[in-house]
Amino acid sequence: AQSVAQPEDQVNVAEGNPLTVKCTYSVSGNPYLFWYVQYPNRGLQFLLKYITGDNLVKGSYGFEAEFNKSQTSFPLKKPSALVSDSALYFCAVRDRTNAGKSTFGDGTTLTVKP
Amino acid sequence: SQTIHQWPATLVQPVGSPLSLECTVEGTSNPNLYWYRQAAGRGLQLLFYSIGIDQISSEVPQNLSASRPQDRQFILSSKKLLLSDSGFYLCAWMVNSGANVLTFGAGSRLTVL
Numbered sequence: 001a002q003s004v005a006q007p008e009d010q011v012n013v014a015e016g017n018p019l020t021v022k023c024t025y026s027v028s029g030n031p032y033l034f035w036y037v038q039y040p041n042r043g044l045q046f047l048l049k050y051i052t053g054d055n056l057v058k059g060s061y062g063f064e065a066e067f068n069k070s071q072t073s074f075p076l077k078k079p080s081a082l083v084s085d086s087a088l089y090f091c092a093v094r095d096r097t098n099a100g101k102s103t104f105g106d107g108t109t110l111t112v113k114p
Numbered sequence: 115s116q117t118i119h120q121w122p123a124t125l126v127q128p129v130g131s132p133l134s135l136e137c138t139v140e141g142t143s144n145p146n147l148y149w150y151r152q153a154a155g156r157g158l159q160l161l162f163y164s165i166g167i168d169q170i171s172s173e174v175p176q177n178l179s180a181s182r183p184q185d186r187q188f189i190l191s192s193k194k195l196l197l198s199d200s201g202f203y204l205c206a207w208m209v210n211s212g213a214n215v216l217t218f219g220a221g222s223r224l225t226v227l
Contacts, residue, residue, distance in 0.1 A: 032213045043120075043204055043218030044158075051213040090158065092216075100146045100165065100208055101173075102216060106157035 002027040004093050006105035013081045013112055021076040021108045023065075023091035033074045034092040034102065035065055044090060050074060061085070081112045116141035120205045120219030127226055133178075133192040135222050137205030140186065145207040147188040148216065149180055152202040164188060165210060200226045 003026045013019045025031060032051060036044040048059025055067040065076050076089060091105045117140045127133060139145050146165050150158040162180035164170045170180050177196050181189045188205060205219040 034215060036216075036218075041202075041221065041223070043206075043220050044216070046215045046217070049213060049215060094213075096213075100210060101160065101163060103160075104150075104158040 002031075002093050002095050002103045004091050004103055004105035006089075006091055006108045008108050009106075010109045010111065013110070015083050015112050015114050016080050019076075019078050019081045019085070019110065019112070021089050021091075021110060023074045023076065023105060024072050025074060025091070025093040026072060027093055027095045029095050029097050032094045032096060033065070033067060034094070035059065035063070035074075035076050036090045036092060036104075038088040038090065038107070047076070047089075081110075083112050083114050086110055086112045116207075116217065118205065118207055118217055118219045120222055122222060123220065124223045125225070127195050127224065129197055129226055130194045133190070133195050133199070133224070135190040135203055135205075135224075137188045137190075137219055138186055139207045142186070142207070142209065144185060144210060146210045147182060148206040148208070149188065149190050150204040150206065152204060152221075154201075158204065162190070195224075195226045197226050200224055 005024045034049045035047040038044045048057050050057045050067045058064045063078050088107045090107045092102045094102045120137045148163045149161040160173045164182045178192050203222045206216040208214050208216050
């Protein structure tokens with residue numbers, strides 16, 4: 001079985017400050033890890049993914065995430081937040097042996113205040 | 115390029131009425147197809163996934179069913195809607211291999227009254 005935990009329902013940061021959205025995962029094998037973003041009343045959009053290799057993954061809009069195998073974590077980060085980053089963020093995991101089924105966390109609402 | 119279309123965008127239905135949500139993908143062949151439900155703007159629950167025509171797996175027992183009559187068409191149905199079926203339904207597709215990502219449709223918001 002695979003699972004994802006996003007312990008924060010809400011993250012608030014001031015514009016220009018760094019942001020971190022937490023994610024921990026559980027899989028029986030080696031994971032593929034993903035971050036998606038959702039704007040109100042829209043579908044999810046892909047931000048970045050970890051496959052293998054360098055633990056620091058860079059994605060769209062200046063976001064990055066760091067894979068930590070020992071802590072089974074994959075937090076989303078950005079050095080300087082923008083008001084337009086305000087949205088709902090989802091972490092997802094997929095076991096490499098799984099038949100393409102991804103498991104999503106419950107999501108974290110990021111609010112960036114000017 | 116590949117595109118995914120999902121309709122209708124919004125739907126208000128009475129309890130006990132039937133449901134049909136449709137999803138089509140263009141620009142690819144033999145995609146994996148998925149139906150997710152998002153309740154109250156939070157987490158996604160996988161309802162059905164399909165790796166090919168007439169190959170559909172149900173993830174949770176429920177009042178819904180799915181069909182894939184063509185390679186790039188995925189339909190979510192119900193014979194009799196319940197109040198608890200209200201939610202935001204998302205169709206998604208993915209190339210069937212490796213670390214490929216899900217591409218989501220714009221979603222269908224269903225309100226059952």
